[in-house]
Amino acid sequence: EVQLVESGGGLVKPGGSLRLSCAVSGLRFSNVWMSWVRQAPGKGLEWVGRIKSESNGGTSDYAAPVKGRFTISRDDSRNTVVLQMNNLKTEDTGRYYCTAESMTIAGAVSLDEHFESWGQGTLVTVSS
Amino acid sequence: SPVLTQPPSVTVAPGQTASITCGVENFGRISVHWYQQKPGQAPVLVVYDDNDRPSGIPDRISGAHSGNMATLTISRVEAGDEGDYYCQVWERDNEHPVFGGGTKLTV
Numbered sequence: 001e002v003q004l005v006e007s008g009g010g011l012v013k014p015g016g017s018l019r020l021s022c023a024v025s026g027l028r029f030s031n032v033w034m035s036w037v038r039q040a041p042g043k044g045l046e047w048v049g050r051i052k053s054e055s056n057g058g059t060s061d062y063a064a065p066v067k068g069r070f071t072i073s074r075d076d077s078r079n080t081v082v083l084q085m086n087n088l089k090t091e092d093t094g095r096y097y098c099t100a101e102s103m104t105i106a107g108a109v110s111l112d113e114h115f116e117s118w119g120q121g122t123l124v125t126v127s128s
Numbered sequence: 129s130p131v132l133t134q135p136p137s138v139t140v141a142p143g144q145t146a147s148i149t150c151g152v153e154n155f156g157r158i159s160v161h162w163y164q165q166k167p168g169q170a171p172v173l174v175v176y177d178d179n180d181r182p183s184g185i186p187d188r189i190s191g192a193h194s195g196n197m198a199t200l201t202i203s204r205v206e207a208g209d210e211g212d213y214y215c216q217v218w219e220r221d222n223e224h225p226v227f228g229g230g231t232k233l234t235v
Contacts (some may be wrong), residue, residue: 035225037171044212044214044227044228044229044230045163045165045171045214045216045227045230046227047224047225047227061223061224063224097170097171102176109220110218110220110223111218111220112158112159112177112218112220113218113225114159114161114173114176114216114218114225115161115163115171115173115216115225116173116176116182117173118170118171118172118173119170120169120170121170
């Protein structure tokens with residue numbers, strides 16, 4: 001059974017930092033591309049960013065609202081993906097979900113990606 | 129810019145069929161994926177690649193995609209099907225996913 005367990009959420013002041021972790025089990029983690037998706041209170045789903053597997057370069061991409069402030073990294077030896085969030089803003093408040101992707105690629109180009117497995121999420125509140 | 133348009137809400141009586149649409153504009157030929165989010169729970173993938181179901185998803189749930197419209201259909205609707213449903217596509221140019229705004233299904 002695939003399990004994704006997020007941790008690290010909490011209350012932080014604007015301008016502060018927070019580090020979210022996601023522990024993954026039940027799949028071959030090193031082959032999996034991982035994404036973070038967030039959901040503001042009462043709102044819809046918003047993609048935050050994604051990290052490719054090391055065999056596909058291990059690079060990360062980010063949504064425009066978080067680019068330059070958030071960083072995603074992975075530790076394949078610990079089956080863990082981390083979301084480092086800096087310079088947090090009130091609009092970053094929400095539940096953050098870790099997801100394992102299924103993707104279709106052709107060479108270096110991603111043709112399609114969707115989110116096959118989800119964690120239960122961890123709540124981030126940015127408030128003074 | 130690419131847009132996915134979903135109706136904010138759909139209401140259906142128990143035992144009837146619910147159809148949730150997703151207007152797919154400016155994407156070209158792409159696959160649509162669907163997620164179900166029950167109250168207080170994480171989203172769950174229920175349909176991928178327009179009409180495939182992950183294991184464990186009942187065959188009462190099905191997807192279709194024709195032209196600029198994708199549809200998630202839930203037959204023999206039950207109270208437990210209540211929740212929010214989101215469509216999603218992959219925008220190849222920017223290598224980013226795009227989510228629809230979500231549809232609240234009330235039974």
